[in-house]
Amino acid sequence: MIVIDRVRKVFPLAGAEFVALGDVSLELADNEFVTIVGPSGCGKTTLMNILAGLETPSGGRALVDGTPVAGPGPERGVIFQQYALFPWLTVRKNVEFGLRTAGVPAARRREIAEHFIHLVGLDQFADALPKMLSGGMKQRVAIARAYAVNPSILLMDEPFGAVDALTRVRLQEQLLDTWSQERRTVVFVTHDVDEAVFLANRVVVMAARPGRIVEVIDVDLPYPRTEDIRLSPAFATLRNRVWGAVYHQETPA
Amino acid sequence: MIVIDRVRKVFPLAGAEFVALGDVSLELADNEFVTIVGPSGCGKTTLMNILAGLETPSGGRALVDGTPVAGPGPERGVIFQQYALFPWLTVRKNVEFGLRTAGVPAARRREIAEHFIHLVGLDQFADALPKMLSGGMKQRVAIARAYAVNPSILLMDEPFGAVDALTRVRLQEQLLDTWSQERRTVVFVTHDVDEAVFLANRVVVMAARPGRIVEVIDVDLPYPRTEDIRLSPAFATLRNRVWGAVYHQETPA
Amino acid sequence: DGGDSAGSGGDTIKVNFGYIADYNGTSLLAIADDQGIWDKHGVDVSTEVFTNGPLQITALGAGDLDFGYIGPGAVWLPASGKAKIVALNSLGNSDRVIAQAGITSLAQLKGKKVGVPEGTSGDMILTLALKKAGLSASDIQRVPMEPATIVSAFSSGQIDAAGIWYPLLGNIKKRKPDLVELAKNADFADEVSFPTEFVAGNDVVSDQKDKVDRVVAALREAMDWRAAHGDEAIKLTADMLHQSPDAVAADAANNQMLTTAELDEYTKNGTIDKWLTGMGEYFVGAGKLPQQVDPKTYYLGDVFTGAANK
Amino acid sequence: MTMVRQQPATQAGTPQPEPRRRRTVPRGVLNLVSVLLGIGIWWLLPTVGFHDIPAPPEVAGRAWELTVDGTLGGDVLASLLRVFIGFVLGVVAAVPVGFLMGWYGPIRGLVEPWVQFFRTIPPLAIIPLAIVLMGIGETPKIFVIFLASFLACVIATFQGVVNVDKTLINAARVLGAKDRTIFARVVVPASTPFILVGMRVGLGSSWATLVAAELIAAQQGLGYRMQNAQLYYDLPTIFVGLIAIGVLGLLMDRILLFAERHLTSWQERR
Amino acid sequence: MTMVRQQPATQAGTPQPEPRRRRTVPRGVLNLVSVLLGIGIWWLLPTVGFHDIPAPPEVAGRAWELTVDGTLGGDVLASLLRVFIGFVLGVVAAVPVGFLMGWYGPIRGLVEPWVQFFRTIPPLAIIPLAIVLMGIGETPKIFVIFLASFLACVIATFQGVVNVDKTLINAARVLGAKDRTIFARVVVPASTPFILVGMRVGLGSSWATLVAAELIAAQQGLGYRMQNAQLYYDLPTIFVGLIAIGVLGLLMDRILLFAERHLTSWQERR
Ligand SMILES: Nc1ncnc2c1ncn2[C@@H]1O[C@H](COP(=O)(O)OP(=O)(O)OP(=O)(O)O)[C@@H](O)[C@H]1O
Numbered sequence A, B: 001m002i003v004i005d006r007v008r009k010v011f012p013l014a015g016a017e018f019v020a021l022g023d024v025s026l027e028l029a030d031n032e033f034v035t036i037v038g039p040s041g042c043g044k045t046t047l048m049n050i051l052a053g054l055e056t057p058s059g060g061r062a063l064v065d066g067t068p069v070a071g072p073g074p075e076r077g078v079i080f081q082q083y084a085l086f087p088w089l090t091v092r093k094n095v096e097f098g099l100r101t102a103g104v105p106a107a108r109r110r111e112i113a114e115h116f117i118h119l120v121g122l123d124q125f126a127d128a129l130p131k132m133l134s135g136g137m138k139q140r141v142a143i144a145r146a147y148a149v150n151p152s153i154l155l156m157d158e159p160f161g162a163v164d165a166l167t168r169v170r171l172q173e174q175l176l177d178t179w180s181q182e183r184r185t186v187v188f189v190t191h192d193v194d195e196a197v198f199l200a201n202r203v204v205v206m207a208a209r210p211g212r213i214v215e216v217i218d219v220d221l222p223y224p225r226t227e228d229i230r231l232s233p234a235f236a237t238l239r240n241r242v243w244g245a246v247y248h249q250e251t252p253a
Numbered sequence C: 001d002g003g004d005s006a007g008s009g010g011d012t013i014k015v016n017f018g019y020i021a022d023y024n025g026t027s028l029l030a031i032a033d034d035q036g037i038w039d040k041h042g043v044d045v046s047t048e049v050f051t052n053g054p055l056q057i058t059a060l061g062a063g064d065l066d067f068g069y070i071g072p073g074a075v076w077l078p079a080s081g082k083a084k085i086v087a088l089n090s091l092g093n094s095d096r097v098i099a100q101a102g103i104t105s106l107a108q109l110k111g112k113k114v115g116v117p118e119g120t121s122g123d124m125i126l127t128l129a130l131k132k133a134g135l136s137a138s139d140i141q142r143v144p145m146e147p148a149t150i151v152s153a154f155s156s157g158q159i160d161a162a163g164i165w166y167p168l169l170g171n172i173k174k175r176k177p178d179l180v181e182l183a184k185n186a187d188f189a190d191e192v193s194f195p196t197e198f199v200a201g202n203d204v205v206s207d208q209k210d211k212v213d214r215v216v217a218a219l220r221e222a223m224d225w226r227a228a229h230g231d232e233a234i235k236l237t238a239d240m241l242h243q244s245p246d247a248v249a250a251d252a253a254n255n256q257m258l259t260t261a262e263l264d265e266y267t268k269n270g271t272i273d274k275w276l277t278g279m280g281e282y283f284v285g286a287g288k289l290p291q292q293v294d295p296k297t298y299y300l301g302d303v304f305t306g307a308a309n310k
Numbered sequence D, E: 001m002t003m004v005r006q007q008p009a010t011q012a013g014t015p016q017p018e019p020r021r022r023r024t025v026p027r028g029v030l031n032l033v034s035v036l037l038g039i040g041i042w043w044l045l046p047t048v049g050f051h052d053i054p055a056p057p058e059v060a061g062r063a064w065e066l067t068v069d070g071t072l073g074g075d076v077l078a079s080l081l082r083v084f085i086g087f088v089l090g091v092v093a094a095v096p097v098g099f100l101m102g103w104y105g106p107i108r109g110l111v112e113p114w115v116q117f118f119r120t121i122p123p124l125a126i127i128p129l130a131i132v133l134m135g136i137g138e139t140p141k142i143f144v145i146f147l148a149s150f151l152a153c154v155i156a157t158f159q160g161v162v163n164v165d166k167t168l169i170n171a172a173r174v175l176g177a178k179d180r181t182i183f184a185r186v187v188v189p190a191s192t193p194f195i196l197v198g199m200r201v202g203l204g205s206s207w208a209t210l211v212a213a214e215l216i217a218a219q220q221g222l223g224y225r226m227q228n229a230q231l232y233y234d235l236p237t238i239f240v241g242l243i244a245i246g247v248l249g250l251l252m253d254r255i256l257l258f259a260e261r262h263l264t265s266w267q268e269r270r
């Protein structure tokens, strides 16, 4: 269980203070799949970083299973908005990185890495360096790397932003598959309202200036989510509700 | 007029050769708006780089107005897939960079920069450094920077990929607005099929392994493109045609 | 560590001996080694080459060397108690005050740029020469320089005069054959001599008398051999230094090698004390010694002459 | 052990962390502690067998004498001037040369062997040549110091230029920038961290070369004073010189760091 | 002027360019040209007034003599060994120390003043102290060289650590890496370019310090040979020494560069 309790985050900006997050509160049950949508700059990444333990709140606190987040840990996997691959390691070694720190023996490591590299469709590039990959391919390596350590909480910051629509659909389905098989908590940031609804138990809608949660929308569609569900009227209704919540805010700037 | 004449691009990969582009040919009339769609890793960025003069083809040639591309130039503006902001310059200075190299006087420079910073909704962050911006905000700075030099050819590599849906729509409309007023040639890579159809005169559909053009689809919808057009059956037809062209290829991997 | 592995009697004693790679500093060591003199006196000498005296004094103090060799410029170090002189070796005759052509007397050095390798015998002879000409140190522009630097500076006309010595002076002469020698060691024979000497560490002298005796005896024997075999001594030294015999011969020609007979005589009749006192005076004047020191406290004349019977 | 690094942040250039410093002791205090510790050890040395080493009070006394009679002030001024001029000239020359080497292959091919060659040559060996070429005034002294700082800095700058993110250079080029602009407005800022390494190392070398430089006919200066003192085995004066050089070097280094912090505030640093 | 840099590429880490080299002359040839040019200038020097400088044939002759009688070989071996050991020890010590300084604030606070202080102290001044502390064997010689390479390298490593992209460190931390792993598997590879600068500069300093190191009762070695030759103003031998040092330094630098190219092939370099 994740508890976000009146979390504030203030950055100094041009001499003044910029409130990136103003008293955000949210509770996530174990094994929930929550998506976060909101306009650019509303604090989504900041919130993810606080949950990951990479940033400390200026006020309030974030608790995971009752203990305050004090730093990052392998039980909370993170997919960064900008991939953060290790440029000196091949795709395979990147994916194996977390397994090595966890002390997984070499043979097993390789096996796991193969599996996830295949999952994201990069078999042919297993021994390529990041500099040889396209934008979308890099993003997929980052996904495989985070999946490989099998974290119980997965924090994903626009993970499918740079891949094409078909790959995206495939990745969505894979993610839901694994999630339903080995239950874990997923927090998933996206700009795509359809994606947000399609994946989530709940959609968290944020707004900017100050960064805050304006609405939390329950998605009571059944799993597994199929193409049929995507085309259903219930989906359309939810989709429109989320859209409305995001974009019929007073627009900033 | 841009002529891409049997352009090939081969990279060494794991001892063998990887054909990123295999004999791609295409002609773009002046003032055309062409969008490129295709699966991740099919060579879109590589093609853009060749047009920009940042990469040389392994075979064939790229001509702009009859002369082979020999290097980059300010008449061909580029928005990079990964932004490439100068981290030591503020948003304003980033936007002014191209104007300075063009020798625009300071006052005029500032005026132009203000205008484009406003256009992408970053007024409040004009004096912020890139490290203080969110992913979507950085992408918008890159857009403003490319617009500011007013290039006659604009090469945009997934320029709206990191911004939220509403901002995206606004940016699309702005882009079409300026394009119709001051005509220029635009080459625009996107993963979003809707976006590809909504913006383009022609949609170029690429496929991977080897990177190639599989279809070029004319979009004979009138400009200005409005929300009505987006909802029209003609749009839906085109959209489905593009989707089909992209995704009913034999899928790689 | 110092060679305190010494037994007495027939055991061989290990000795660490520092030297400088010129004829003065090397010849005796080369001879003793070649002629088996070390072995004869039951010492196993390993030689360590140094480029100057003060570093050897440091090493003596640290116990890394037992003996060393110093030139006249460093005599103030034993005088101030850092080491003991166990034997004199030669009298330097190679120092000169030189000037560019056109300068004909010491008095004309007034206001001129004069290169000085500070703390060396070149410095000494210049100081003495100036004193003789009635000039003070501030009457000239003293330009402190490394010895080798003086060669290039003088040759290229950057300085007007210098206190310098052979063999370096030989190199200058090749380029400036018309240079003038304004003063030489012999000019000050009755005031100051320029002896080179062998020194021993204070601890060695106080704790390992046997070692000192053997080494001094060996040096004496080598001195006698050197006196008797001038050319061969030069050849042996040249071999040890990997130098051409010509260069070493030129070096040797500018120095007066002392014999044991002379040294015993000079020790007895006080000549050596007089030399050392003269130098002490100079050093006091130059500010290196706070006050005059009695040579008896640092020159072990008894040990030197006493070793004759061993 | 308190970790400063704990203050974590986020992706390449997204939010900047508010420091989560659990730092209990400020840096300055630690520096002071460290210096005091060092003096303590020094004080102990003579008592544990290193009788040659003068104790701090003796050195302080000598420093006082030298200060009162004006020698130290003159020496400091003379040396500081030489090092400053030589160092600054070295840096100013190294940055463009390093850039040219990193940028234009032929220049690199022509210049690099010589830079590498001269780097390995001890300043002492250059002095006779410097005297022949430049006389015995200030020029050769400053030249030797210049060389030391230049050679350290040029390699660092070169490496910095080679390591500049190509993306940024491409971004500048598509915005119409030509080589000169790219140099001044992209390469120099982007390689500041490298240039700074070069400057810091070069500053050290400059001071370390001072003694050699002042072998060239110096009338005053800390290096000259130390050398002179060495002849006289005057260890307290040598220590005064060493400490003066150390302190001056440290001060200049702090100024460099201060300047750097302002020049590279755009970086996300730890 | 042909520009090697012309070979442009693309975004941070996307396609790697196939070089668009209009390079007509390969690097090696340019190096050779440059060296020949240098020798030519050297040959001219004695004829335009620098009569002191021995001409190349004279130096070559001396080099031949020294080679034949085995002196040069022995000297080269002795010096190479000293420099190699001192240099390697210096680098090996500098990398972890630089890391600790960059990573743990308190260590930085404690160590930095001393690193800076010792950097400014000329090796010549350290020698008496080294003799007192370590005698006159190989230890003090290697120590002086060690110090030179350590001090250059530690600053570079430190700066490298401070400049490592925070994103990568964060990525490692969320993958469960602790400080030790982060050091070995993120910080070291990421700061390789900086460490390399330190190593190259340190290598130069090591050789440049050799002459000073071999003041300490060396029986052979290039620095010793040069010093000795100075007593007789034997310039050909001095030049043989200088050139030998220069060439050895250059060779070691090439080896370094070669190693580096393999270690940092992951980088997009220009
Ligand atoms: N170091 C900083 N200094 C000042 N402002 C900052 C800093 N870091 C982040 N911000 C601000 O905090 C706000 C939230 O940033 P964040 O990255 O969380 O946005 P986001 O919701 O992830 O946006 P996007 O969808 O564009 O990625 C932004 O307005 C950003 O400018």
Ligand SMILES: Nc1ncnc2c1ncn2[C@@H]1O[C@H](COP(=O)(O)OP(=O)(O)OP(=O)(O)O)[C@@H](O)[C@H]1O
Binding pocket: A131, A132, A133, A134, A135, A136, A137, A162, A163, A164, B011, B012, B013, B018, B019, B020, B039, B040, B041, B042, B043, B044, B045, B046, B047, B081, B211, E014, E015, E016, E017
């Ligand atoms: N330096 C390189 N070495 C080997 N292969 C490379 C290199 N650079 C690019 N490639 C390959 O070329 C192909 C095309 O890359 P490109 O970046 O053009 O793809 P893209 O269409 O832009 O993909 P995306 O939509 O993911 O950005 C990819 O498969 C990539 O792996």
Ligand SMILES: [Mg+2]
Binding pocket: A044, A045, A046, A081, A157, B134, B135, B136
């Ligand atoms: Mg974000």
Ligand SMILES: [Mg+2]
Binding pocket: A134, A135, A136, B044, B045, B046, B081, B157
């Ligand atoms: Mg791409």
